[in-house]
Amino acid sequence: MTDWLAILEEQTATGETMAREVPDMLGNPDISERQVRTLFSALETQADFAEKLRMALETSGHDFPVIEAAERLEERYADLAAVVAEKLKAML
Template sequence: MTDWVAILKEQTAIGDQMGREVPQMLANADISEAQVKTLFSALEKQAEFVEKLRMALEKFGHDFSIIKAAERLEELYADLAASVAEKLKAMRK
């Protein structure tokens, strides 16, 4: 049986790391448009994965606090993707 809570914990640790690293990457003056596009794509894929994880947690009846943690992780990835999209938009001007 899949340990959804363990996967959530692992993904939360990755999300915390991304939350620290993405702003640093975007602040780097040498980052290229291609790198920003790749970062955006990776964040979108991660957001999709976390959405599926949240749905699985809901389906299997996990506690509200677990579901809420998954929702916060979804929001984190959405916020990171939005900041990357803004950077890309600014680079294209």
């Protein structure tokens, strides 16, 4: 059986790390357009995974606080992707 709560906990820790690291990455004057595109793609992939995780938690009947945590994770990745998209737009 899949331990959705363990996956949520792991992904939340990763999301917190990304929330700290992405601004530093984007603030690096030497970051290339290719690196920004790669970062955007990775964040979009994470946002999609977080959405699937949230749906799996809902289907599994987890309590509302767990679902809320998954929603926050999904929003975090979507917000980070939006910030990276803005950086990419500014580079073009």
